[in-house]
Amino acid sequence: MHVDQPGRKDAPVAAAGAGVSFVMPVLNERGYLQRAVQTVLAQDVAGPTELIIALAPSTDGTTELAGELAADDRIVLVDNPEADIPIGLNRAIRAARYPTIVRVDAHSELEPGYTTRALATLDRVRAANVGGVMKADGHTPFQRAVARAYNSPIGLGGGAYHGGTQEGEAESAYLGVMRRDVLEEVGLFDESIRRGEDWELNLRIRRAGYRVWFDPSLAVTYWPRESWTRLVRQFSATGRWRGELVRRYGRGNSVRFFAPPALVLMLALSLVVAALQLSGVLAGWWGVAASIVYLPVIAYALLVIVVALGRGGGTGSRDRLWTLAVLPSMHLAWGAGFLGGVLGGAHDTVDTSRLGSRNTPLP
Numbered sequence: 001m002h003v004d005q006p007g008r009k010d011a012p013v014a015a016a017g018a019g020v021s022f023v024m025p026v027l028n029e030r031g032y033l034q035r036a037v038q039t040v041l042a043q044d045v046a047g048p049t050e051l052i053i054a055l056a057p058s059t060d061g062t063t064e065l066a067g068e069l070a071a072d073d074r075i076v077l078v079d080n081p082e083a084d085i086p087i088g089l090n091r092a093i094r095a096a097r098y099p100t101i102v103r104v105d106a107h108s109e110l111e112p113g114y115t116t117r118a119l120a121t122l123d124r125v126r127a128a129n130v131g132g133v134m135k136a137d138g139h140t141p142f143q144r145a146v147a148r149a150y151n152s153p154i155g156l157g158g159g160a161y162h163g164g165t166q167e168g169e170a171e172s173a174y175l176g177v178m179r180r181d182v183l184e185e186v187g188l189f190d191e192s193i194r195r196g197e198d199w200e201l202n203l204r205i206r207r208a209g210y211r212v213w214f215d216p217s218l219a220v221t222y223w224p225r226e227s228w229t230r231l232v233r234q235f236s237a238t239g240r241w242r243g244e245l246v247r248r249y250g251r252g253n254s255v256r257f258f259a260p261p262a263l264v265l266m267l268a269l270s271l272v273v274a275a276l277q278l279s280g281v282l283a284g285w286w287g288v289a290a291s292i293v294y295l296p297v298i299a300y301a302l303l304v305i306v307v308a309l310g311r312g313g314g315t316g317s318r319d320r321l322w323t324l325a326v327l328p329s330m331h332l333a334w335g336a337g338f339l340g341g342v343l344g345g346a347h348d349t350v351d352t353s354r355l356g357s358r359n360t361p362l363p
Helices: 030-041 063-069 087-097 114-125 141-151 180-186 196-209 228-250 257-276 286-310 317-344
Strands: 020-026 047-054 075-079 100-102 106-108 128-136 177-179 212-222
Touching: 020 030, 020 087, 030 047, 030 063, 030 106, 047 063, 047 087, 063 075, 075 087, 087 196, 100 114, 100 180, 114 128, 114 177, 114 212, 128 141, 141 317, 177 180, 180 196, 196 212, 196 228, 228 257, 228 317, 257 286, 257 317, 286 317
Parallel strands: 020 047, 020 100, 047 075, 128 212
Antiparallel strands: 100 177, 106 212, 128 177
């Protein structure tokens, strides 16, 4: 697909006080939903606001809690029986009444003034979508270790919204504050994509000529998955869908997405070489020469250790130990999923970490 001078077209500006619609897809988020909704409703915006919650079939009481929260007349509930995020987002957007759409997540909390600042940035730079920093946080040693990985360039590859400080045009936007007219022009979210739907939408926005903008003054608190198994399932599904997006869009994907699968391949090659050396198949000079494959794996292991033990690795030994486990778990699960997606496609792969949730309420 040809990129038609991305960033050259100005997005429309909404009239002052025209209103803002927040859209939130929800599945099994009882432990997080109330706090997320509170931070949305607390946004001080000139003009009317509404929160459209797209409810997937939950099993943990999320639907009942959402019904209680909807006693506030600013909250509208729509059904999302398929439980897919892009389908839920599109249903919420179609039900929305206002010209600016703010995507929010039940695992995230908006900082005070977030929406007002984002609206000012949208008007100032005439962008179609504006996003800020994902500020991951945690309550337990494991969750803090995951947050540390999210906030580190080593953890998720250095995307702007994982700690960037320079304002400007961006490849994608975390969550996003978007002009509805542009969303409708490009066709809303692609409902065939179950993970990475925001990146793909922003790709189409940029290819339509509009700007996607990163503003580091905007910050959203994000609460990661609470257990190792849920984290691995999440990253495996995300990697699989990134592999699918590579199949669809090829070079439209950033080079940084290829680092985790390269790690998986190097680790696999190292294991093969080690087995051949131990069995005597690779011996003598050939065995010594083949040992070069261990160098990238050793370098990676040292990097993980430095990150885990370094500044910001946590307040206690359990935080640091979990960081040692979390970083390779994220990279290897994502990388293995990516290879599967590139070779075989994502098909019906879903993020099972969202199913059967047992989230506990935040303190």
